[in-house]
Amino acid sequence: MIFTRTKLPGVFIVEPEKLEDERGFFARSWCRREFEAYGLNPCLVQCDISFSQKKGTLRGMHYQVAPFSEVKLVRCTMGSIFDAIIDLRPESPRFKEHMGVILSADNHKMFYVPDGCAHGFITLDDSTEVFYQMSEFYASEHGRGVRWNDPAFKISWPLVPTMMSERDRTYPDFGD
Numbered sequence: 001m002i003f004t005r006t007k008l009p010g011v012f013i014v015e016p017e018k019l020e021d022e023r024g025f026f027a028r029s030w031c032r033r034e035f036e037a038y039g040l041n042p043c044l045v046q047c048d049i050s051f052s053q054k055k056g057t058l059r060g061m062h063y064q065v066a067p068f069s070e071v072k073l074v075r076c077t078m079g080s081i082f083d084a085i086i087d088l089r090p091e092s093p094r095f096k097e098h099m100g101v102i103l104s105a106d107n108h109k110m111f112y113v114p115d116g117c118a119h120g121f122i123t124l125d126d127s128t129e130v131f132y133q134m135s136e137f138y139a140s141e142h143g144r145g146v147r148w149n150d151p152a153f154k155i156s157w158p159l160v161p162t163m164m165s166e167r168d169r170t171y172p173d174f175g176d
Contacts (some may be wrong), residue, residue, distance in 0.1 A: 001028055003038050008087050008094050010114035012040065014073070018108075027108070029075070030133070041071040041110060043135040045065045049077075050130045056162035060120010061086055061171075062145045069115035070136035080104035081121040082158045086146065089116035091128030096174070098153050103130075118146050120168075122157055147171040156163055 016027030021026040028034075035042040050059060059086065064070050073085060084100040102124070103109050113119045121130065145168065148155065152174040 001031060001034050003034075005093075006099055008085060008099055008117070009092055010112075011015050011038075011085055011087075011099065011117065012038065012112040014110040014112055016108050020131040024093070027047050029108075029110070030073075030162060034110065041114075041135050043071070046134045046137055047055060048132045048134070048138075050132070050161075052079075052128045053126065053129075053165075054163055055123055055126050056159055057123045057128075058120065058148055058157075058161035058164040059122075060084065060145070060166060060168065061118035061148055062120060062131055062143065063088065063118045064136065064139060064142045066142075068136050068139040068142040071115050072113040072115060072119055072135075073110055073133040074103065074119065074121075075108070075131045076105055077112040077129045077131050078105050079123060079125035080106070081123055081130060083111050083121040084119070084155055084157075085111065085113050086118040086153050086155075087116070087165055088146070089114075092116075096152060098155050100155065118144075120148060122161055124158065145171045146174050150174050
């Protein structure tokens with residue numbers, strides 16, 4: 001696997017290292033030893049799938065607080081998304097900064113989201129599926145979020161959302 005550091009501490013883009021031949025390719029998408037070698041949390045306790053029927057569906061920006069804060073490894077398995085992370089770790093030199101990357105079924109890239117970061121995405125195609133691997137079990141009472149268009153973060157989304165949950169639409173401004 002190929003691990004690319006990003007501007008946010010502990011955030012990586014992870015790409016499979018493809019072994020190609022006339023049949024296509026073979027690639028590893030997960031290896032505990034390789035994640036540990038980069039100092040990344042290798043614990044996986046839950047995997048989830050989200051499916052969005054329509055382009056422009058926004059999901060996020062979500063995170064969980066202690067003791068259920070979670071690491072996520074996110075991959076788009078059908079269609080494509082603009083995937084965004086906001087660093088909400090007060091001790092981080094990049095506190096309140098964000099970054100985004102396009103994940104698609106074609107590019108096979110994954111986004112490693114450390115605990116303490118909010119995560120969300122917008123679908124760039126109809127019929128998009130996203131696969132999540134998490135280090136902690138979902139605990140709704142520890143779930144939190146920030147609004148996708150909060151001016152505190154200034155995320156440049158590639159298109160205007162056409163669909164999202166009421167919860168995601170109405171999170172208060174950060175710090176309120």
